[in-house]
Amino acid sequence: QSVLTQPPSVSGAPGQRVTISCTGSSSNIGAGHDVHWYQQLPGTAPKLLIYGNTNRPSGVPDRFSASKSGTSASLVISGLQAEDEADYYCQSYDSGSRIFGGGTKLTVL
Amino acid sequence: QVQLQESGPRLVKPSETLSLTCTVSGGSISSSSWSWIRQPPEKGLEWIGYIYYTGTTNYNPSLKSRVTMSLDTSKNQFSLKLSSVTAADTAVYYCARDTRGYNSFDIWGQGTMVTVSS
Numbered sequence: 001q002s003v004l005t006q007p008p009s010v011s012g013a014p015g016q017r018v019t020i021s022c023t024g025s026s027s028n029i030g031a032g033h034d035v036h037w038y039q040q041l042p043g044t045a046p047k048l049l050i051y052g053n054t055n056r057p058s059g060v061p062d063r064f065s066a067s068k069s070g071t072s073a074s075l076v077i078s079g080l081q082a083e084d085e086a087d088y089y090c091q092s093y094d095s096g097s098r099i100f101g102g103g104t105k106l107t108v109l
Numbered sequence: 110q111v112q113l114q115e116s117g118p119r120l121v122k123p124s125e126t127l128s129l130t131c132t133v134s135g136g137s138i139s140s141s142s143w144s145w146i147r148q149p150p151e152k153g154l155e156w157i158g159y160i161y162y163t164g165t166t167n168y169n170p171s172l173k174s175r176v177t178m179s180l181d182t183s184k185n186q187f188s189l190k191l192s193s194v195t196a197a198d199t200a201v202y203y204c205a206r207d208t209r210g211y212n213s214f215d216i217w218g219q220g221t222m223v224t225v226s227s
Binding site: 033044051057091096103 | 144203208217
């Protein structure tokens, strides 16, 4: 059971917009700790998608955006593409440890 | 650009110590902090700990009693030792670079699968 809760799966058609939520608590996201997001394509290492709640590393398309409010955060993928099909993880900090959400599998219909 | 590569035994016996090394290329290890993260088969990610280039360490409290990290600046490498392993330690182990100024990981190795079995 992860400290950060994500929906196990989401889906969307090409071109659509999908949102992946990450729900924490007052000891992690609610305490002001940053939220980061990763994309893990099948059989590969995770890739940093968003850091510091809203920042995209160089090379990440602006179709990917994120926000944080209260004890939750969200990743939004606009203009969904087939290559976006992957697992997505949120990550934050709690009680001396960096913590991950359980992951969300995105299926592009 | 900076690249990371994990190396070490793929099979470890129960109760023994898992040892992995991460080699940093394309940049200096003496400029950041470096983490280990693992992912059991078909499961999510778990942060193991980090080591700063000064040698300062910080471990996941749930693994702290079994984890030791070290680094060798002359070889541009850092290492992980996990003692008293069980089948629950079977996972893909990733080394990663910590994002400067943040608790995130901006560069990852490709990962290495370690199986604990007799």
